[in-house]
Amino acid sequence: AGIGTQSFLRPQLIAVQDTELRQMLENPKAVLVPGADTSALQCVDVTEASPRFYVAILNGEGSVLCDNLGARGKPLTLHTPTILPSAAQQNIGVTFSIAADEGPEWRAVVMPISSNQGNQPAGTLLIASSTASVNQTMARFALVFSGFGIAVLLLGAALTRILVTNTFAPLAEVEQTALEISKGDFSKRIMVSSPHTEVGHLGQSLNVMLDHIDTSFEERVHTIEQMRRFISDAGHELRTPLVSVRGYAEMYRHGWLTESEQLDQAMERIEKEAIRMGVLVDDLLALARLDERRPLERTPLHLNALASDAALGTHAQAPDREVTVTTDDAEPVVTGDENKVRQVMTNLIGNALRYSPDGSPIEIRVASDAESGTASFEIIDHGEGIPEQVRTKIFDRFWRADTSRNRETGGSGLGLSIVHSIVAAHGGTVSAHETPGGGATFRVMLPVRSA
Structure with missing residues (x-):
C-alpha cells in the first residue's frame, strides 16, 4: 500500500x-x-x-x-x-x-x-x-508511513499476544486441573468462562467426562461396599443355620439325645434350618441372576388377571385370610417377564402374610394412569406397618425393619431386595406406604405397554 x-x-x-x-x-x-x-x-x-x-x-x-x-x-x-x-x-x-x-x-x-x-x-x-522539495516530501511520507507501519506491526503483535494469551489461558487451567486430577483429586472441575468458544466446548466436555468418571468411582466404591456388606451378611445368614445343624449333630454323636422325643425335635429343627438355608441360597442365586441383567422374556401382561391369580394362590396358602381384589376397568396391560412379575406379587403377599396378624384381610388393588403412562398394583395389609424413616431401607439386602421381623418368621431378608431388582429391570418403581388405619402398602408402578 x-x-x-x-x-x-x-x-x-x-x-x-x-x-x-x-x-x-x-x-x-x-x-x-x-x-x-x-x-x-x-x-x-x-x-x-x-x-x-x-x-x-x-x-x-x-x-x-x-x-x-x-x-x-x-x-x-x-x-x-x-x-x-x-x-x-x-x-x-x-x-x-x-x-x-x-x-x-x-x-x-x-x-x-x-x-x-x-x-x-x-x-x-x-x-x-x-525537485528537492518533492523528494523531501516523499522522504517524510516514507518515514511517516514506515513509522506508522512499525507502530501497526507492534500494536498488532501486542494485540495478538494478548488475544492468544487470553484465548489459551483456559488451556493452562485445563492443564492444571488435569495435573490435580492425576494426583487423585477427582473433585476438580474446569471453570468455563467462555462456553461458546472451542476451548469452552473442550472444558465443558472434560467436565462432563469428569462427572462420569467421578460418578463411576462413587458407584464403584458404593458397589464394593455393598458387596462387602452383602458377603458379610450372607456369611452370617448361612452360618446361623449351619451352626444349629452342627450343634444338633454333635448332640446326637455324643449320645445326648437319648429319648425319642428329643431326637424327633432335633431332626425337625435340622430340617427347618436346611429348608431356610435352601431358601436363602435360592434367593441369593435369584439376586445374582438379576445383577447380571440378563434380557427379560417380555410378553403382554394383564395386571387384572395376574392380581386375580395371586388372590387364588393366597387363598390356597392361607385359607383363614380374606383376600380382596380391586381391578381397573381400563384393563391395564404392561410388557414384562410373567414369571418375574408373578414373583414380585408372591413376595409382597408373602411379606404381608408374614407381618400381619392371622386372620387379618389382605387387599390387591390394580390401577392405571393414562397421563403418566403407568399402571400399578398395590399389596395392602393391616399389620404393624413400617416406620417412615426406614421405608427406603427395607429394600436393602438382609435389612429387617425391626426385631419382630426375625429369623423365626422364615424370611431370608432378601425378598424385598428381589422385588426391587425385578421392578427396576422392568423400568418401574416400588415403594412402601402407610395403610390408612394401620398396616403397610407396597405399590409397584410399571410402564404401560405402548400401542
Whole structure:
C-alpha cells in the first residue's frame, strides 16, 4: 500500500511543481530582479534573480548566456540542454527535466525573448525549480508511513499476544486441573468462562467426562461396599443355620439325645434350618441372576388377571385370610417377564402374610394412569406397618425393619431386595406406604405397554 501510494503521490507533486512553473511564464517578473523589463531582458536581471529558482538566458544558438548560479552561494552544475529560440517558441509551457551533477533533478520551462528590432525571438528565458522539495516530501511520507507501519506491526503483535494469551489461558487451567486430577483429586472441575468458544466446548466436555468418571468411582466404591456388606451378611445368614445343624449333630454323636422325643425335635429343627438355608441360597442365586441383567422374556401382561391369580394362590396358602381384589376397568396391560412379575406379587403377599396378624384381610388393588403412562398394583395389609424413616431401607439386602421381623418368621431378608431388582429391570418403581388405619402398602408402578 505504501509503495502504491508513493508511486501515485510523486507524479502528483511533480504536476503541482510544473503548474507553478507554467504560472511563472505568465509573469516572469516574480523570479527576476525587481524592476526587470521582460521585453528587454539583460543579464543583470537574471544573475541577481531569486536563488529559489534557476533562471538563465539562452542566446540565439541555444547556449547559456548568463544565469543566477553565482547567487546561490553553493556550487551547482546543471546540464542545461541546447534550446533554440524557435524550439522555445513551439514548446511554451512544456515542462522538462534538467539533470545536475549532484542532488536532485530540476524541472524547467522555457519561453522565447523578443529582440528590440521586432517580434522575432532573440533568445530564450529558462526558469527551473529543484525537485528537492518533492523528494523531501516523499522522504517524510516514507518515514511517516514506515513509522506508522512499525507502530501497526507492534500494536498488532501486542494485540495478538494478548488475544492468544487470553484465548489459551483456559488451556493452562485445563492443564492444571488435569495435573490435580492425576494426583487423585477427582473433585476438580474446569471453570468455563467462555462456553461458546472451542476451548469452552473442550472444558465443558472434560467436565462432563469428569462427572462420569467421578460418578463411576462413587458407584464403584458404593458397589464394593455393598458387596462387602452383602458377603458379610450372607456369611452370617448361612452360618446361623449351619451352626444349629452342627450343634444338633454333635448332640446326637455324643449320645445326648437319648429319648425319642428329643431326637424327633432335633431332626425337625435340622430340617427347618436346611429348608431356610435352601431358601436363602435360592434367593441369593435369584439376586445374582438379576445383577447380571440378563434380557427379560417380555410378553403382554394383564395386571387384572395376574392380581386375580395371586388372590387364588393366597387363598390356597392361607385359607383363614380374606383376600380382596380391586381391578381397573381400563384393563391395564404392561410388557414384562410373567414369571418375574408373578414373583414380585408372591413376595409382597408373602411379606404381608408374614407381618400381619392371622386372620387379618389382605387387599390387591390394580390401577392405571393414562397421563403418566403407568399402571400399578398395590399389596395392602393391616399389620404393624413400617416406620417412615426406614421405608427406603427395607429394600436393602438382609435389612429387617425391626426385631419382630426375625429369623423365626422364615424370611431370608432378601425378598424385598428381589422385588426391587425385578421392578427396576422392568423400568418401574416400588415403594412402601402407610395403610390408612394401620398396616403397610407396597405399590409397584410399571410402564404401560405402548400401542
